Amino acid sequence: MIKDILHNAIQNFSANSKFNLEFGSFHDSVQDDDYSGHLKLKSNAGGFDFIFEVKKGLSLSKLPDIDKYVAHHDNIILVSDYISKSLKAYLKEKNVSYLDTAGNAFITNNKGVFIYVETNKNARLSSGKSNRAFSKSGLKVIYQILINKDIVNKPYRYIGQASKVSIDTVAKVFKELLRDKYLIQIKEKEFEVQDKERLLQEWVTIFNRVLRPKLKQRNFKPKKGALNQLLNTNLPNIIGGELAAESLSNYLIAEGAVIYTDKPFIDTALSLELIPATGGIITLIEKFWAEEFALENGVTVHPILVYADLLSHPKPRNLETAKIIYDKYVKAIL
Numbered sequence: 001m002i003k004d005i006l007h008n009a010i011q012n013f014s015a016n017s018k019f020n021l022e023f024g025s026f027h028d029s030v031q032d033d034d035y036s037g038h039l040k041l042k043s044n045a046g047g048f049d050f051i052f053e054v055k056k057g058l059s060l061s062k063l064p065d066i067d068k069y070v071a072h073h074d075n076i077i078l079v080s081d082y083i084s085k086s087l088k089a090y091l092k093e094k095n096v097s098y099l100d101t102a103g104n105a106f107i108t109n110n111k112g113v114f115i116y117v118e119t120n121k122n123a124r125l126s127s128g129k130s131n132r133a134f135s136k137s138g139l140k141v142i143y144q145i146l147i148n149k150d151i152v153n154k155p156y157r158y159i160g161q162a163s164k165v166s167i168d169t170v171a172k173v174f175k176e177l178l179r180d181k182y183l184i185q186i187k188e189k190e191f192e193v194q195d196k197e198r199l200l201q202e203w204v205t206i207f208n209r210v211l212r213p214k215l216k217q218r219n220f221k222p223k224k225g226a227l228n229q230l231l232n233t234n235l236p237n238i239i240g241g242e243l244a245a246e247s248l249s250n251y252l253i254a255e256g257a258v259i260y261t262d263k264p265f266i267d268t269a270l271s272l273e274l275i276p277a278t279g280g281i282i283t284l285i286e287k288f289w290a291e292e293f294a295l296e297n298g299v300t301v302h303p304i305l306v307y308a309d310l311l312s313h314p315k316p317r318n319l320e321t322a323k324i325i326y327d328k329y330v331k332a333i334l
Contacts, residue, residue: 002054005081005101010039012103017117019043021099039077041107041115048113050097052077057201058087058098075109084205086314086322093316133176134202137165139211140288141173142203145193147302149333152183152191162293196334200304208312215288218265219280223273227254227281230299233272237301241283241309244300245321248329252321256281258309260301262291303329 003026010021024038041048058080077097088106091098097107107115132138140163144151151159156170163170174191177183182199183191193199222229230239231247239247241258261268265284269275274282300306303325310322 002056005056006052006054006079008101009079009099009103012101012119013099013105013117014103016103016119017105017115019115024049041113048075048109048111050075050077050107050109052079052099054079056081057198058083077107082205084311084314086311086319089314089316090319093319131176131180133173133180133182134206134210136211136214137163137169138173138176139203139207140165141170142177142199143207143289143305144293145177146196146200146203146304147333149193149196152193153189162290164288164290200330200334204304204308204311207308211288212285212308212312216265216286218284219277220269220274220282220284221277221280222282223275225273227257230257230259230272230282233299235268235271236299238268238287239299240285240301240306242313242318242321244306245310245318245325247300248303248306249321249324251324252317256283258282259284260287260305261285262287304333 006023006026010023014020020042022040022042024040026037036051036053039050039052041050053076055078058078077099078091079099081101083091083098083100083104088098088104092106095108097105097109099105099107102121103117103119104121105115105117107113133142141159144159144162151162152174156167156174159170160167174183177199178185178191181194184194186192227243228246230243233239238259238261239257240260241256242252242254243257246252246254259268259272259282261284268284274280274284307322307325307330310318310325
């Protein structure tokens with residue numbers, strides 16, 4: 001799989017650019033299934049040597065380790081099967097070279113090399129198996145598993161109520177998660193979550209692509225007062241997006257907010273003194289989990305959802321804040 005990622009990335013990069021990357025050497029690293037070696041970039045200006053790291057499923061959570069490595073190497077190319085738009089933006093902001101299996105690339109060094117290829121395509125190496133767990137309904141179930149690992153040993157009816165899906169959907173999601181080793185069965189009717197960090201990164205990426213666009217939403221603006229006055233609401237677990245990130249991180253100055261609600265938008269808007277506005281800085285979004293299962297952590301939604309909200313708008317400041325929230329809140333529950 002790792003060698004296939006490297007081969008496909010080099011092949012598609014050459015097909016989509018006027019440059020050639022030639023494989024130099026390759027050796028296995030014993031940690032985290034990472035591999036590294038040497039590549040040579042050939043152009044009319046001559047040849048340039050790079051080292052590379054292949055990282056399957058490159059995710060924001062791996063960036064602390066990547067940053068440490070890059071601090072000692074200014075000629076590294078990170079190679080992955082898939083790199084989201086938010087991660088590409090982060091890597092470009094940090095001046096870190098990358099290459100994916102679709103041939104998308106950002107390659108630079110301190111000798112004047114600068115190559116940027118964007119094919120508007122993404123590629124994942126796939127086993128060919130379908131995965132209903134990451135369908136619109138399945139993503140709701142996975143969210144509950146991410147925020148409460150013990151829920152996997154609750155009755156399917158309970159999980160379905162928490163996720164606002166049918167019992168049949170819960171059963172299908174469990175079957176898929178067991179197949180893909182996200183869950184393992186310890187005893188009869190007793191399960192344990194495995195590789196939760198990988199599950200999180202898959203969920204965040206697909207949630208922003210599949211479920212979020214399907215949720216009802218509408219834009220508003222404050223009738224009066226500053227945006228952060230919304231943090232004084234007595235409605236629990238509704239505020240997400242940049243405003244929630246500002247509250248959780250003490251780093252970001254929010255330019256907008258997301259409010260999750262299962263009430264009619266007009267009722268929520270009236271209670272929060274909001275008025276409809278095309279392009280407004282406050283987005284009301286349909287809540288996709290049951291109110292009675294909300295966490296008791298104040299007015300913000302769960303940090304995992306705030307993390308996903310920030311990655312859906314991959315501005316550099318949002319990405320930096322997402323990393324802070326991951327390190328401060330999310331990592332502890334994985």
